[in-house]
Amino acid sequence: MNNMRRAFLQWAGGIAALAAAGLLRPAQAWAASWNKAGFESKVVNDVLKSLGAANPAESKEITITAPDIAENGAVVPVAVASRLANTQQISIVAEKNPFPLAATFEVAGGGEGYVSTRIKMGQTSDVWALVKADGKYYVARKEIKITVGGCG
């Protein structure tokens, strides 16, 4: 009898700790703006949906600067420059990554439509630069070949 009571108390304690950890997190400031749905999407279409960018138009005003072949998938330099007027947001999406959305940059004030960073890629795939300008979404794509994947 007493043993069962012990077991129950331990179990209840564990649940309480889990709940505390799970419930306290969303209360923090960053969690409100972080696009959880987008970053946890496993296919590009869901990423587009989470951003509200269902049918982005192809644009030649967006330039992706990245190597054609990246030997190390753990460090793929990607730079996106947008010459579209009033560029508000730039997202980098690696199509075949386990979670395609790599990063979203909100450009404000004196920020120019340019960001560069380094991302991990699991395998050879298209990289999308998704740009929101004047409330509309535009896209440019570039294939990057990966010799050794960098997601493991």
Next chain:
Amino acid sequence: MAEPMKIRAILQGDVADVRVLMLHPMETGQRRDAKGELVPLHFIQSVVVTHNGKTVLDAQWSQAVSRNPFLGLRVKGAKAGDRISVTWVDNQSDKRTDEAVVAPAS
């Protein structure tokens, strides 16, 4: 503990070319350690860059950004001596803020 960032801001005309190097493991949650156990997710989720206190870039990142992340951006209307400040917050609520001054073109 969060290590200091390296921030370099150099003026080119009226645009400051800002380069930031952060030191962070950026664990994907898919890698296994020597004992074969999964290394938990640990990555920078949010990066905010300000120019003289005004936000110029507000970034949200996933674990797909490389280890020791690099961030490059350009700030319009900058002058030598302007302050560029960068703050990041990771998914374990660790954070770090560093500041640099825009250097004149050499």
